[in-house]
Amino acid sequence: MKQRTIAKSVExxxxxxxxxxxxxxxxxxxxxxxxxxxxxxxxxxTIPLKIENVVDTKMATVLGKDGVVISTVEHILSAIYAYGIDNLRIVVDNDEIPVLDGSSSGYCMLIDEAGIKELNASKKAIKIKKEVEISTQEGKKVALKPSNHIIYDFSIDFEHPVIGQQKFLFDYSIDEYKENISKARTFGFLHEVQYLRSMGLAQGASMENAIVLDNSKILNPDGLRYDNEFVRHKILDAVGDMSLLGYTLVGEYNAHKGSHHLNHLLTKKLYESAENYEIIDLEEADEESKVFEIAYARA
Structure with missing residues:
Protein backbone atom coordinates (compact mmCIF):
# COMPACT_ATOMS: atom_id res chain seq x y z
CA MET A 1 0.00 0.00 0.00
CA LYS A 2 1.27 3.44 -0.97
CA GLN A 3 1.25 6.85 0.69
CA ARG A 4 -1.50 9.27 -0.30
CA THR A 5 -1.92 12.94 -1.07
CA ILE A 6 -4.58 14.86 -3.01
CA ALA A 7 -4.59 15.03 -6.82
CA LYS A 8 -4.95 18.82 -7.09
CA SER A 9 -5.16 21.96 -4.95
CA VAL A 10 -8.60 23.07 -3.75
CA GLU A 11 -9.69 26.03 -1.62
CA THR A 46 4.93 26.72 8.81
CA ILE A 47 3.54 24.51 11.59
CA PRO A 48 4.06 20.76 11.09
CA LEU A 49 1.47 18.40 12.57
CA LYS A 50 3.43 17.19 15.60
CA ILE A 51 2.50 16.49 19.21
CA GLU A 52 5.06 19.03 20.43
CA ASN A 53 3.30 21.76 18.43
CA VAL A 54 0.03 21.40 20.38
CA VAL A 55 -0.23 24.58 22.45
CA ASP A 56 -3.82 24.48 23.76
CA THR A 57 -6.59 21.89 24.19
CA LYS A 58 -9.18 23.68 26.35
CA MET A 59 -11.82 24.61 23.76
CA ALA A 60 -10.29 22.92 20.70
CA THR A 61 -6.99 21.48 19.51
CA VAL A 62 -4.67 24.40 18.78
CA LEU A 63 -1.29 24.15 17.07
CA GLY A 64 1.43 26.76 17.36
CA LYS A 65 5.02 27.65 16.58
CA ASP A 66 7.10 30.78 17.12
CA GLY A 67 4.12 32.53 18.72
CA VAL A 68 1.84 31.86 15.72
CA VAL A 69 -1.19 29.59 16.20
CA ILE A 70 -3.85 27.80 14.17
CA SER A 71 -7.00 26.98 16.12
CA THR A 72 -9.75 24.36 15.79
CA VAL A 73 -7.78 21.98 13.60
CA GLU A 74 -9.50 18.77 14.72
CA HIS A 75 -12.37 18.73 12.18
CA ILE A 76 -10.21 19.16 9.07
CA LEU A 77 -7.65 16.70 10.47
CA SER A 78 -10.44 14.19 11.14
CA ALA A 79 -11.40 14.20 7.45
CA ILE A 80 -7.78 14.07 6.25
CA TYR A 81 -6.99 11.20 8.62
CA ALA A 82 -10.19 9.31 7.70
CA TYR A 83 -9.24 9.47 4.01
CA GLY A 84 -5.80 8.04 4.77
CA ILE A 85 -3.97 11.10 3.46
CA ASP A 86 -0.32 11.10 4.54
CA ASN A 87 1.05 14.24 2.88
CA LEU A 88 -0.75 17.59 2.58
CA ARG A 89 -0.23 21.31 3.09
CA ILE A 90 -3.08 23.29 4.64
CA VAL A 91 -2.75 27.01 3.93
CA VAL A 92 -4.83 29.53 5.91
CA ASP A 93 -4.71 33.33 6.05
CA ASN A 94 -5.80 33.68 9.69
CA ASP A 95 -5.48 31.86 13.00
CA GLU A 96 -8.53 29.60 12.62
CA ILE A 97 -9.69 26.81 10.33
CA PRO A 98 -13.12 27.63 8.82
CA VAL A 99 -15.80 25.96 10.95
CA LEU A 100 -18.19 25.35 8.00
CA ASP A 101 -21.32 23.65 9.42
CA GLY A 102 -19.61 22.39 12.58
CA SER A 103 -18.98 18.91 11.17
CA SER A 104 -16.32 17.54 8.83
CA SER A 105 -18.62 16.74 5.90
CA GLY A 106 -17.61 19.94 4.06
CA TYR A 107 -13.96 18.94 4.28
CA CYS A 108 -14.86 15.49 2.94
CA MET A 109 -16.52 17.14 -0.06
CA LEU A 110 -13.41 19.27 -0.57
CA ILE A 111 -11.18 16.18 -0.54
CA ASP A 112 -13.56 14.40 -2.91
CA GLU A 113 -13.30 17.40 -5.25
CA ALA A 114 -9.49 17.29 -5.11
CA GLY A 115 -9.29 13.52 -5.57
CA ILE A 116 -6.75 11.10 -4.08
CA LYS A 117 -3.32 10.50 -5.58
CA GLU A 118 -1.10 7.57 -4.64
CA LEU A 119 2.61 8.26 -4.29
CA ASN A 120 5.57 5.95 -4.84
CA ALA A 121 6.62 5.48 -1.20
CA SER A 122 5.05 2.77 0.96
CA LYS A 123 2.50 3.81 3.57
CA LYS A 124 3.31 3.39 7.25
CA ALA A 125 0.95 2.97 10.19
CA ILE A 126 1.26 2.89 13.97
CA LYS A 127 0.13 -0.38 15.55
CA ILE A 128 -0.75 -0.44 19.24
CA LYS A 129 1.12 -3.24 21.05
CA LYS A 130 0.30 -2.46 24.68
CA GLU A 131 -2.74 -0.77 26.24
CA VAL A 132 -2.18 2.86 27.25
CA GLU A 133 -4.74 4.77 29.30
CA ILE A 134 -5.36 8.23 30.72
CA SER A 135 -8.04 8.51 33.41
CA THR A 136 -9.24 11.10 35.92
CA GLN A 137 -10.80 11.02 39.36
CA GLU A 138 -14.04 12.26 37.79
CA GLY A 139 -14.39 8.99 35.84
CA LYS A 140 -13.20 10.28 32.46
CA LYS A 141 -11.06 7.90 30.46
CA VAL A 142 -9.33 7.55 27.08
CA ALA A 143 -7.31 4.53 26.01
CA LEU A 144 -5.54 2.91 23.07
CA LYS A 145 -5.66 -0.89 22.91
CA PRO A 146 -4.09 -3.54 20.63
CA SER A 147 -6.27 -4.69 17.72
CA ASN A 148 -5.77 -5.72 14.11
CA HIS A 149 -8.66 -3.43 13.20
CA ILE A 150 -9.32 0.30 13.50
CA ILE A 151 -12.03 0.89 16.09
CA TYR A 152 -13.32 4.01 17.83
CA ASP A 153 -15.58 3.16 20.79
CA PHE A 154 -16.92 6.21 22.66
CA SER A 155 -19.48 6.81 25.41
CA ILE A 156 -20.69 10.08 26.94
CA ASP A 157 -22.85 10.99 29.92
CA PHE A 158 -24.38 14.47 30.19
CA GLU A 159 -26.89 15.64 32.78
CA HIS A 160 -29.12 17.05 30.07
CA PRO A 161 -32.52 15.62 29.05
CA VAL A 162 -31.68 15.61 25.33
CA ILE A 163 -28.20 14.07 25.61
CA GLY A 164 -27.98 11.78 28.64
CA GLN A 165 -25.96 8.61 28.08
CA GLN A 166 -24.90 7.79 24.52
CA LYS A 167 -22.53 5.21 23.06
CA PHE A 168 -21.30 4.55 19.52
CA LEU A 169 -18.78 2.17 17.98
CA PHE A 170 -17.15 3.16 14.69
CA ASP A 171 -15.49 0.33 12.73
CA TYR A 172 -13.34 2.32 10.35
CA SER A 173 -13.82 2.68 6.64
CA ILE A 174 -13.98 5.85 4.54
CA ASP A 175 -17.57 5.14 3.52
CA GLU A 176 -18.65 4.54 7.12
CA TYR A 177 -16.89 7.72 8.20
CA LYS A 178 -18.62 9.84 5.54
CA GLU A 179 -22.04 8.38 6.29
CA ASN A 180 -22.01 7.96 10.08
CA ILE A 181 -19.36 10.31 11.52
CA SER A 182 -18.55 13.23 9.23
CA LYS A 183 -22.04 14.78 9.35
CA ALA A 184 -22.17 14.99 13.16
CA ARG A 185 -21.91 18.61 14.32
CA THR A 186 -20.19 20.16 17.29
CA PHE A 187 -22.50 21.21 20.11
CA GLY A 188 -22.64 23.72 22.92
CA PHE A 189 -24.90 25.14 25.59
CA LEU A 190 -26.47 28.58 25.26
CA HIS A 191 -25.07 29.83 28.57
CA GLU A 192 -21.56 28.76 27.50
CA VAL A 193 -21.86 30.59 24.16
CA GLN A 194 -23.03 33.74 25.94
CA TYR A 195 -20.12 33.51 28.39
CA LEU A 196 -17.56 32.95 25.61
CA ARG A 197 -18.89 35.91 23.64
CA SER A 198 -18.50 38.12 26.70
CA MET A 199 -14.79 37.18 26.53
CA GLY A 200 -14.57 37.98 22.81
CA LEU A 201 -14.73 34.32 21.76
CA ALA A 202 -17.31 32.27 19.80
CA GLN A 203 -18.09 35.31 17.65
CA GLY A 204 -18.70 33.04 14.66
CA ALA A 205 -20.79 30.45 16.54
CA SER A 206 -24.40 30.07 15.45
CA MET A 207 -27.06 27.43 14.83
CA GLU A 208 -25.63 27.29 11.29
CA ASN A 209 -22.45 25.65 12.58
CA ALA A 210 -23.35 24.00 15.89
CA ILE A 211 -26.09 22.25 17.82
CA VAL A 212 -27.14 24.75 20.50
CA LEU A 213 -28.98 23.64 23.64
CA ASP A 214 -30.60 25.52 26.50
CA ASN A 215 -31.34 23.81 29.83
CA SER A 216 -34.02 21.53 28.42
CA LYS A 217 -34.04 21.36 24.62
CA ILE A 218 -32.28 21.81 21.28
CA LEU A 219 -32.73 25.29 19.82
CA ASN A 220 -31.91 24.42 16.20
CA PRO A 221 -35.16 24.47 14.20
CA ASP A 222 -34.15 21.42 12.12
CA GLY A 223 -33.21 19.30 15.14
CA LEU A 224 -30.62 16.52 14.98
CA ARG A 225 -29.08 14.64 12.06
CA TYR A 226 -28.83 11.48 14.19
CA ASP A 227 -30.46 10.58 17.51
CA ASN A 228 -26.98 10.19 18.97
CA GLU A 229 -25.28 12.98 17.03
CA PHE A 230 -23.46 14.17 20.17
CA VAL A 231 -21.39 11.02 20.72
CA ARG A 232 -20.75 10.66 16.98
CA HIS A 233 -19.21 14.14 16.97
CA LYS A 234 -16.99 13.11 19.88
CA ILE A 235 -15.67 10.31 17.67
CA LEU A 236 -15.13 12.81 14.83
CA ASP A 237 -13.00 14.89 17.21
CA ALA A 238 -11.09 11.84 18.44
CA VAL A 239 -10.19 10.77 14.89
CA GLY A 240 -8.77 14.26 14.34
CA ASP A 241 -6.87 14.28 17.61
CA MET A 242 -5.31 10.86 16.88
CA SER A 243 -3.82 12.31 13.69
CA LEU A 244 -1.23 13.88 16.00
CA LEU A 245 0.33 10.42 16.21
CA GLY A 246 1.73 11.14 12.74
CA TYR A 247 0.59 7.80 11.32
CA THR A 248 -2.71 6.08 10.64
CA LEU A 249 -3.74 4.10 13.70
CA VAL A 250 -4.10 0.32 13.82
CA GLY A 251 -5.77 -0.44 17.12
CA GLU A 252 -8.77 0.44 19.25
CA TYR A 253 -9.44 3.87 20.68
CA ASN A 254 -11.78 3.67 23.66
CA ALA A 255 -13.17 6.62 25.61
CA HIS A 256 -15.70 7.54 28.26
CA LYS A 257 -16.33 11.28 28.56
CA GLY A 258 -13.12 11.97 26.64
CA SER A 259 -11.83 15.39 25.59
CA HIS A 260 -9.21 17.12 23.43
CA HIS A 261 -7.01 17.51 26.51
CA LEU A 262 -7.17 13.83 27.46
CA ASN A 263 -6.56 12.81 23.83
CA HIS A 264 -3.43 14.97 23.78
CA LEU A 265 -2.17 13.38 27.00
CA LEU A 266 -2.89 9.94 25.52
CA THR A 267 -0.83 10.54 22.38
CA LYS A 268 2.06 11.79 24.51
CA LYS A 269 1.86 8.81 26.87
CA LEU A 270 1.84 6.31 23.99
CA TYR A 271 5.17 7.63 22.74
CA GLU A 272 6.78 7.50 26.20
CA SER A 273 7.77 3.85 25.66
CA ALA A 274 8.67 1.97 22.48
CA GLU A 275 6.98 -1.08 24.07
CA ASN A 276 3.59 0.56 23.51
CA TYR A 277 3.65 0.61 19.70
CA GLU A 278 5.42 -0.29 16.49
CA ILE A 279 5.63 1.53 13.16
CA ILE A 280 4.67 -0.92 10.43
CA ASP A 281 5.24 -0.75 6.68
CA LEU A 282 1.97 -1.56 4.89
CA GLU A 283 3.88 -2.88 1.88
CA GLU A 284 5.18 -5.65 4.15
CA ALA A 285 2.40 -6.14 6.73
CA ASP A 286 -0.13 -8.28 4.87
CA GLU A 287 -2.83 -8.54 7.55
CA GLU A 288 -2.92 -4.81 8.33
CA SER A 289 -2.71 -3.97 4.62
CA LYS A 290 -5.92 -5.92 3.99
CA VAL A 291 -7.71 -3.86 6.68
CA PHE A 292 -6.84 -0.66 4.82
CA GLU A 293 -7.63 -2.11 1.40
CA ILE A 294 -11.13 -2.94 2.60
CA ALA A 295 -11.52 0.45 4.30
CA TYR A 296 -10.43 2.33 1.17
CA ALA A 297 -12.12 0.02 -1.36
CA ARG A 298 -15.19 2.04 -2.33
CA ALA A 299 -13.90 5.54 -1.65
Missing amino acids: IIGVGLHKGIPVKMRLEPLEEDMGIIFYRSDEGV
Whole structure:
Protein backbone atom coordinates (compact mmCIF):
# COMPACT_ATOMS: atom_id res chain seq x y z
CA MET A 1 0.00 0.00 0.00
CA LYS A 2 1.27 3.44 -0.97
CA GLN A 3 1.25 6.85 0.69
CA ARG A 4 -1.50 9.27 -0.30
CA THR A 5 -1.92 12.94 -1.07
CA ILE A 6 -4.58 14.86 -3.01
CA ALA A 7 -4.59 15.03 -6.82
CA LYS A 8 -4.95 18.82 -7.09
CA SER A 9 -5.16 21.96 -4.95
CA VAL A 10 -8.60 23.07 -3.75
CA GLU A 11 -9.69 26.03 -1.62
CA ILE A 12 -12.63 27.27 0.36
CA ILE A 13 -13.61 30.41 2.29
CA GLY A 14 -15.49 30.11 5.57
CA VAL A 15 -15.96 31.78 8.93
CA GLY A 16 -13.73 31.16 11.92
CA LEU A 17 -15.56 29.96 15.04
CA HIS A 18 -14.08 32.40 17.55
CA LYS A 19 -13.28 35.59 15.64
CA GLY A 20 -16.22 35.25 13.27
CA ILE A 21 -14.26 36.64 10.31
CA PRO A 22 -13.71 35.08 6.85
CA VAL A 23 -10.80 32.66 6.52
CA LYS A 24 -9.43 31.38 3.21
CA MET A 25 -8.13 27.82 3.32
CA ARG A 26 -6.33 25.97 0.53
CA LEU A 27 -5.33 22.30 0.48
CA GLU A 28 -2.20 21.55 -1.55
CA PRO A 29 -0.66 18.17 -2.49
CA LEU A 30 2.76 17.28 -1.10
CA GLU A 31 5.32 14.70 -2.08
CA GLU A 32 6.02 11.50 -0.16
CA ASP A 33 7.32 11.54 3.43
CA MET A 34 6.49 15.24 3.93
CA GLY A 35 3.58 14.68 6.33
CA ILE A 36 0.75 17.06 7.17
CA ILE A 37 1.82 20.70 7.34
CA PHE A 38 -0.10 23.87 8.21
CA TYR A 39 1.00 27.20 6.78
CA ARG A 40 -0.11 30.64 7.98
CA SER A 41 0.17 32.65 4.75
CA ASP A 42 -0.46 35.94 6.59
CA GLU A 43 2.47 35.28 8.94
CA GLY A 44 4.77 33.22 6.72
CA VAL A 45 5.02 30.50 9.38
CA THR A 46 4.93 26.72 8.81
CA ILE A 47 3.54 24.51 11.59
CA PRO A 48 4.06 20.76 11.09
CA LEU A 49 1.47 18.40 12.57
CA LYS A 50 3.43 17.19 15.60
CA ILE A 51 2.50 16.49 19.21
CA GLU A 52 5.06 19.03 20.43
CA ASN A 53 3.30 21.76 18.43
CA VAL A 54 0.03 21.40 20.38
CA VAL A 55 -0.23 24.58 22.45
CA ASP A 56 -3.82 24.48 23.76
CA THR A 57 -6.59 21.89 24.19
CA LYS A 58 -9.18 23.68 26.35
CA MET A 59 -11.82 24.61 23.76
CA ALA A 60 -10.29 22.92 20.70
CA THR A 61 -6.99 21.48 19.51
CA VAL A 62 -4.67 24.40 18.78
CA LEU A 63 -1.29 24.15 17.07
CA GLY A 64 1.43 26.76 17.36
CA LYS A 65 5.02 27.65 16.58
CA ASP A 66 7.10 30.78 17.12
CA GLY A 67 4.12 32.53 18.72
CA VAL A 68 1.84 31.86 15.72
CA VAL A 69 -1.19 29.59 16.20
CA ILE A 70 -3.85 27.80 14.17
CA SER A 71 -7.00 26.98 16.12
CA THR A 72 -9.75 24.36 15.79
CA VAL A 73 -7.78 21.98 13.60
CA GLU A 74 -9.50 18.77 14.72
CA HIS A 75 -12.37 18.73 12.18
CA ILE A 76 -10.21 19.16 9.07
CA LEU A 77 -7.65 16.70 10.47
CA SER A 78 -10.44 14.19 11.14
CA ALA A 79 -11.40 14.20 7.45
CA ILE A 80 -7.78 14.07 6.25
CA TYR A 81 -6.99 11.20 8.62
CA ALA A 82 -10.19 9.31 7.70
CA TYR A 83 -9.24 9.47 4.01
CA GLY A 84 -5.80 8.04 4.77
CA ILE A 85 -3.97 11.10 3.46
CA ASP A 86 -0.32 11.10 4.54
CA ASN A 87 1.05 14.24 2.88
CA LEU A 88 -0.75 17.59 2.58
CA ARG A 89 -0.23 21.31 3.09
CA ILE A 90 -3.08 23.29 4.64
CA VAL A 91 -2.75 27.01 3.93
CA VAL A 92 -4.83 29.53 5.91
CA ASP A 93 -4.71 33.33 6.05
CA ASN A 94 -5.80 33.68 9.69
CA ASP A 95 -5.48 31.86 13.00
CA GLU A 96 -8.53 29.60 12.62
CA ILE A 97 -9.69 26.81 10.33
CA PRO A 98 -13.12 27.63 8.82
CA VAL A 99 -15.80 25.96 10.95
CA LEU A 100 -18.19 25.35 8.00
CA ASP A 101 -21.32 23.65 9.42
CA GLY A 102 -19.61 22.39 12.58
CA SER A 103 -18.98 18.91 11.17
CA SER A 104 -16.32 17.54 8.83
CA SER A 105 -18.62 16.74 5.90
CA GLY A 106 -17.61 19.94 4.06
CA TYR A 107 -13.96 18.94 4.28
CA CYS A 108 -14.86 15.49 2.94
CA MET A 109 -16.52 17.14 -0.06
CA LEU A 110 -13.41 19.27 -0.57
CA ILE A 111 -11.18 16.18 -0.54
CA ASP A 112 -13.56 14.40 -2.91
CA GLU A 113 -13.30 17.40 -5.25
CA ALA A 114 -9.49 17.29 -5.11
CA GLY A 115 -9.29 13.52 -5.57
CA ILE A 116 -6.75 11.10 -4.08
CA LYS A 117 -3.32 10.50 -5.58
CA GLU A 118 -1.10 7.57 -4.64
CA LEU A 119 2.61 8.26 -4.29
CA ASN A 120 5.57 5.95 -4.84
CA ALA A 121 6.62 5.48 -1.20
CA SER A 122 5.05 2.77 0.96
CA LYS A 123 2.50 3.81 3.57
CA LYS A 124 3.31 3.39 7.25
CA ALA A 125 0.95 2.97 10.19
CA ILE A 126 1.26 2.89 13.97
CA LYS A 127 0.13 -0.38 15.55
CA ILE A 128 -0.75 -0.44 19.24
CA LYS A 129 1.12 -3.24 21.05
CA LYS A 130 0.30 -2.46 24.68
CA GLU A 131 -2.74 -0.77 26.24
CA VAL A 132 -2.18 2.86 27.25
CA GLU A 133 -4.74 4.77 29.30
CA ILE A 134 -5.36 8.23 30.72
CA SER A 135 -8.04 8.51 33.41
CA THR A 136 -9.24 11.10 35.92
CA GLN A 137 -10.80 11.02 39.36
CA GLU A 138 -14.04 12.26 37.79
CA GLY A 139 -14.39 8.99 35.84
CA LYS A 140 -13.20 10.28 32.46
CA LYS A 141 -11.06 7.90 30.46
CA VAL A 142 -9.33 7.55 27.08
CA ALA A 143 -7.31 4.53 26.01
CA LEU A 144 -5.54 2.91 23.07
CA LYS A 145 -5.66 -0.89 22.91
CA PRO A 146 -4.09 -3.54 20.63
CA SER A 147 -6.27 -4.69 17.72
CA ASN A 148 -5.77 -5.72 14.11
CA HIS A 149 -8.66 -3.43 13.20
CA ILE A 150 -9.32 0.30 13.50
CA ILE A 151 -12.03 0.89 16.09
CA TYR A 152 -13.32 4.01 17.83
CA ASP A 153 -15.58 3.16 20.79
CA PHE A 154 -16.92 6.21 22.66
CA SER A 155 -19.48 6.81 25.41
CA ILE A 156 -20.69 10.08 26.94
CA ASP A 157 -22.85 10.99 29.92
CA PHE A 158 -24.38 14.47 30.19
CA GLU A 159 -26.89 15.64 32.78
CA HIS A 160 -29.12 17.05 30.07
CA PRO A 161 -32.52 15.62 29.05
CA VAL A 162 -31.68 15.61 25.33
CA ILE A 163 -28.20 14.07 25.61
CA GLY A 164 -27.98 11.78 28.64
CA GLN A 165 -25.96 8.61 28.08
CA GLN A 166 -24.90 7.79 24.52
CA LYS A 167 -22.53 5.21 23.06
CA PHE A 168 -21.30 4.55 19.52
CA LEU A 169 -18.78 2.17 17.98
CA PHE A 170 -17.15 3.16 14.69
CA ASP A 171 -15.49 0.33 12.73
CA TYR A 172 -13.34 2.32 10.35
CA SER A 173 -13.82 2.68 6.64
CA ILE A 174 -13.98 5.85 4.54
CA ASP A 175 -17.57 5.14 3.52
CA GLU A 176 -18.65 4.54 7.12
CA TYR A 177 -16.89 7.72 8.20
CA LYS A 178 -18.62 9.84 5.54
CA GLU A 179 -22.04 8.38 6.29
CA ASN A 180 -22.01 7.96 10.08
CA ILE A 181 -19.36 10.31 11.52
CA SER A 182 -18.55 13.23 9.23
CA LYS A 183 -22.04 14.78 9.35
CA ALA A 184 -22.17 14.99 13.16
CA ARG A 185 -21.91 18.61 14.32
CA THR A 186 -20.19 20.16 17.29
CA PHE A 187 -22.50 21.21 20.11
CA GLY A 188 -22.64 23.72 22.92
CA PHE A 189 -24.90 25.14 25.59
CA LEU A 190 -26.47 28.58 25.26
CA HIS A 191 -25.07 29.83 28.57
CA GLU A 192 -21.56 28.76 27.50
CA VAL A 193 -21.86 30.59 24.16
CA GLN A 194 -23.03 33.74 25.94
CA TYR A 195 -20.12 33.51 28.39
CA LEU A 196 -17.56 32.95 25.61
CA ARG A 197 -18.89 35.91 23.64
CA SER A 198 -18.50 38.12 26.70
CA MET A 199 -14.79 37.18 26.53
CA GLY A 200 -14.57 37.98 22.81
CA LEU A 201 -14.73 34.32 21.76
CA ALA A 202 -17.31 32.27 19.80
CA GLN A 203 -18.09 35.31 17.65
CA GLY A 204 -18.70 33.04 14.66
CA ALA A 205 -20.79 30.45 16.54
CA SER A 206 -24.40 30.07 15.45
CA MET A 207 -27.06 27.43 14.83
CA GLU A 208 -25.63 27.29 11.29
CA ASN A 209 -22.45 25.65 12.58
CA ALA A 210 -23.35 24.00 15.89
CA ILE A 211 -26.09 22.25 17.82
CA VAL A 212 -27.14 24.75 20.50
CA LEU A 213 -28.98 23.64 23.64
CA ASP A 214 -30.60 25.52 26.50
CA ASN A 215 -31.34 23.81 29.83
CA SER A 216 -34.02 21.53 28.42
CA LYS A 217 -34.04 21.36 24.62
CA ILE A 218 -32.28 21.81 21.28
CA LEU A 219 -32.73 25.29 19.82
CA ASN A 220 -31.91 24.42 16.20
CA PRO A 221 -35.16 24.47 14.20
CA ASP A 222 -34.15 21.42 12.12
CA GLY A 223 -33.21 19.30 15.14
CA LEU A 224 -30.62 16.52 14.98
CA ARG A 225 -29.08 14.64 12.06
CA TYR A 226 -28.83 11.48 14.19
CA ASP A 227 -30.46 10.58 17.51
CA ASN A 228 -26.98 10.19 18.97
CA GLU A 229 -25.28 12.98 17.03
CA PHE A 230 -23.46 14.17 20.17
CA VAL A 231 -21.39 11.02 20.72
CA ARG A 232 -20.75 10.66 16.98
CA HIS A 233 -19.21 14.14 16.97
CA LYS A 234 -16.99 13.11 19.88
CA ILE A 235 -15.67 10.31 17.67
CA LEU A 236 -15.13 12.81 14.83
CA ASP A 237 -13.00 14.89 17.21
CA ALA A 238 -11.09 11.84 18.44
CA VAL A 239 -10.19 10.77 14.89
CA GLY A 240 -8.77 14.26 14.34
CA ASP A 241 -6.87 14.28 17.61
CA MET A 242 -5.31 10.86 16.88
CA SER A 243 -3.82 12.31 13.69
CA LEU A 244 -1.23 13.88 16.00
CA LEU A 245 0.33 10.42 16.21
CA GLY A 246 1.73 11.14 12.74
CA TYR A 247 0.59 7.80 11.32
CA THR A 248 -2.71 6.08 10.64
CA LEU A 249 -3.74 4.10 13.70
CA VAL A 250 -4.10 0.32 13.82
CA GLY A 251 -5.77 -0.44 17.12
CA GLU A 252 -8.77 0.44 19.25
CA TYR A 253 -9.44 3.87 20.68
CA ASN A 254 -11.78 3.67 23.66
CA ALA A 255 -13.17 6.62 25.61
CA HIS A 256 -15.70 7.54 28.26
CA LYS A 257 -16.33 11.28 28.56
CA GLY A 258 -13.12 11.97 26.64
CA SER A 259 -11.83 15.39 25.59
CA HIS A 260 -9.21 17.12 23.43
CA HIS A 261 -7.01 17.51 26.51
CA LEU A 262 -7.17 13.83 27.46
CA ASN A 263 -6.56 12.81 23.83
CA HIS A 264 -3.43 14.97 23.78
CA LEU A 265 -2.17 13.38 27.00
CA LEU A 266 -2.89 9.94 25.52
CA THR A 267 -0.83 10.54 22.38
CA LYS A 268 2.06 11.79 24.51
CA LYS A 269 1.86 8.81 26.87
CA LEU A 270 1.84 6.31 23.99
CA TYR A 271 5.17 7.63 22.74
CA GLU A 272 6.78 7.50 26.20
CA SER A 273 7.77 3.85 25.66
CA ALA A 274 8.67 1.97 22.48
CA GLU A 275 6.98 -1.08 24.07
CA ASN A 276 3.59 0.56 23.51
CA TYR A 277 3.65 0.61 19.70
CA GLU A 278 5.42 -0.29 16.49
CA ILE A 279 5.63 1.53 13.16
CA ILE A 280 4.67 -0.92 10.43
CA ASP A 281 5.24 -0.75 6.68
CA LEU A 282 1.97 -1.56 4.89
CA GLU A 283 3.88 -2.88 1.88
CA GLU A 284 5.18 -5.65 4.15
CA ALA A 285 2.40 -6.14 6.73
CA ASP A 286 -0.13 -8.28 4.87
CA GLU A 287 -2.83 -8.54 7.55
CA GLU A 288 -2.92 -4.81 8.33
CA SER A 289 -2.71 -3.97 4.62
CA LYS A 290 -5.92 -5.92 3.99
CA VAL A 291 -7.71 -3.86 6.68
CA PHE A 292 -6.84 -0.66 4.82
CA GLU A 293 -7.63 -2.11 1.40
CA ILE A 294 -11.13 -2.94 2.60
CA ALA A 295 -11.52 0.45 4.30
CA TYR A 296 -10.43 2.33 1.17
CA ALA A 297 -12.12 0.02 -1.36
CA ARG A 298 -15.19 2.04 -2.33
CA ALA A 299 -13.90 5.54 -1.65
